[in-house]
Amino acid sequence: MSADPLRLALLGLGLIGGSVGLAARERLGARVVGFDPDPQVRALALERGVADVVVDDPAALGPADVALVAAPVQALAERIAQACEHVEGAVVTDVGSTKHALVESIKAPNYIGGHPLAGAEVAGVEHARADLFAGATWYLTPRADSEGILLERLHRFVTGIGAVPTVIGHADHDRLMAAFSHVPHVVANALVTQATRALGDEAIPVVGPSFRDATRVAGANPPLWAGIYDANRDAVLDGLDATIALLAEARALLAAGDGPAVESWQAEVGAQRRALLDIGMTGGPLREVRVVVPNRPGVIADLALTLSRAGINIHDMSLSPQPDFRSGEVALWVAEGHAERARELVEEVLS
Structure with a gap:
């Protein structure tokens, strides 16, 4: 990037896009031009300082160093295509939580997929904040033929707004997201349904911390998650099959009534959880x-x-x-x- 202020084009000005705009302006001194199809969102984004300028048509965004698409899953492909067409000179990326289909379908050489592991329980530009990505993993999914200079530019941009860029293959990304995010959401939904049926018509205050912790994400943002399940259907189904098989193994173990074996299983899973949570957290020189x-x-x-x-x-x-x-x-x-x-x-x- 040049010594001039970084130029950022945002297509989508909700929680994620708005937070990117705030972080880029605050941390990088970027000049931000934003687009959103909703005129009320555009007005609020300008009022909150998310962008220097907002436009009502992607064709009016102009040239930029980075173009970031933060749109609903079902609109991502269209918005990415608009960014590739209209934002001259930019490396184009997105924040969608599934990558394989996008990376395979969008052939523009300046597109590199992205996915920040950051968010909040609330949505909308009114909740955007500049520190949303501080220390958060931000996946980048280049194709094998992606230009190095564009990958470097995007890597530096992600670092600049406070996140930790991590390069990963798009198929690996979707498989891991199914295991660590999408399948847990499905399981949380199932746990709520199971508990509701178990309670029946009784009004007994049985909800404790275990249930709250295990079901925190149940029922989250129905339109968003319906799109995510659909976009990553194959990986989610594979993950659910694996989960069902593990539940069958757990049932057989508990049915056998072997106390030491159950205790060993519980201890092993606890050690595995600690190891998973420690991945990437140690840092160092x-x-x-x-x-x-x-x-x-x-x-x-x-x-x-x-x-x-x-x-x-x-x-x-x-x-x-x-x-x-x-x-x-x-x-x-x-x-x-x-x-x-x-x-x-x-x-x-x-x-």
């Missing part, structure tokens, strides 16, 4: 891995996806083209404990 790469399409995306599959996150990156533009120097910053493995993988990709 970073080390630079610097390498010269050929100037060929997709080489940076290939490196990032390869490291991601090995569980190595790129915390920062920098690209420096050589004078002849036939190659370039790439600096990647990864956790110190991952540096040697990262270097080995990079060398394998380039060999």
